[in-house]
Amino acid sequence: MTIGNVAPKERKSRKNKAIVDENAPLLPKCGEDGGFDEFNGASFTGAVFNLSTTIVGAGIMALPATMKVLGLGLGITMIILMAFLTEASIELILRFSRAGKSSSYGGLMGDAFGKYGKILLQVAVLVNNLGVLIVYMIIIGDVLSGTSSSEGHHAGVLEGWFGVHWWTGRAIVLLVTTLGIFAPLASFKRIDSLSFTSALSVGLAVVFLVITVGITVIKLIDGSIGMPRLLPDVSDVSSFIKCFTVVPVLVTAYICHYNVHSIDNELEDSTQIRGVVQTSLALCSSVYIMTSLFGFLLFGDGTLDDVLANFDADLGIPYGSFLNDAVRVSYAAHLMLVFPVVFFPLRLNLDGLLFSSSRPLVLSNMRFTLVTVGLIGIIFFGANFIPSIWDAFQFTGATAAVCIGFIFPAAITLKDRHNIATKKDKILSIVMIVLAVFSNAVAIYSDAYALFKNVKTPSPRE
Secondary structure, three states, rough: OOOOOOOOOOEHHHHHOOOHHOOOOOOOOOOOOOOOOOOOEEEEHHOOOOOHHHOOHHHHHHHHHHHHHHOOOHHHHHHHHHHHHHHHHHHHHHHHHHOOOEEEEEHHHHHHHHHHHHHHHHHHHHHHHHHHHHHHHHHHHHHHHHHEEEEEEOHHHHHHHOOHHHHHHHHHHHHHHHHHHHHHHOOOOOOOHHHHHHHHHHHHHHHHHHHHHHHHHHHHOOOOOOOOOOOOOOOOOOHHHHHHHHHHHHHHHHOOOOHHHHHHHHOEEEEHHHHHHHHHHHHHHHHHHHHHHHHHHHHHHOOOOOOHHHHHHHOOOOHHHHHHHHHHHHHHHHHHHHHHHHHHHHHHHHHHHHHHOOOOOOOOOHHHHHHHHHHHHHHHHHHOOOOHHHHHHHHEEEEEHHHHHHHHHHHHHHHHOOOOOOHHHHHHHHHHHHHHHHHHHHHHHHHHHHHHHOOOOOOOOO
């Protein structure tokens, strides 16, 4: 299940890459009149942070809620199992990419299933990433400027600090964030250029984790935390089916497949991709387990779908208000820095879908600018005019994510166009497809039932 069996590329250094149509690197080699700075390849550390940032998004805040549904023991087991399945699916993608000389996920789908296979992958990435980014911006608006619901108004951080003003309103806050942070970071043409902000975003996720652990330890010492459930509370068929609603959360928590090729293409030594994937998954799994463990210990069965909402109340400890603000601000900043990393493949796939016969996007400044501005505009208006997309995202985002992460890699393996799949690979692929289709079908049924019964269930990226 490791990536050790991936056959090496024809080159170890990025310098030896041939520029051939779809298999060309993200940036052309430096030329006398090219106008590009020389780029000799991304570092191992930068690649790890970029892939880790792709993995750790808003889903981290929903993981404690999965512990409430599954119990601590089964929940942590599922997080570890999902990490191994993710590594296995990425290994399949990379191995078949080497065989087909494809340097993009879309190219690999095209190699296996032709033009329509590539289009299907691009549409899935568009649905998944566009939905994720709108969710990110909605959450940032909720955290900074507050949100109103039938239960009343929940003040944002800025409202709590400065009071209610026109400049603390949702639209203004998101506009400033878009123009001041999202637009500049989205203007980079190489994903390696985001390695520093990716490292900072991972650091902010760790800040959230450290604060949560600290609060939990204090409350454990004073005896205000009880023994958590280790297994799900299954009393009838409905509660059993509800266990499957966590599957979309766990799947989307590990989705990074659409960025693996971009990161691999920019590595100075492409054989390092094995270590990059394994290190990133180990890092993110550790953060996920710690967040789930201490988040559920802290709030127990009172854990909300988005654990961040639990930090809106009195924690019952010294400096509780300050810690609440620190958690919310660090989380909002984390999402701001994750945004451009998820935006990168969204832009590439939309360009590939609309301008498949044109020259590479990186060579056309006009097209690069138009696609970037257009997408950011759609995300901005979506976050302002869609009050809540959780229910819709349960049907679209989770379905697209499971296709990207498991169904497509398994289908490529079963197709086995280059006759390199082993019997073990094909059995694993069948298992992944069956588990993915069955689990998500039950989850969608449960979500639909809950929607019609006005019962809220956990959201994939909440």
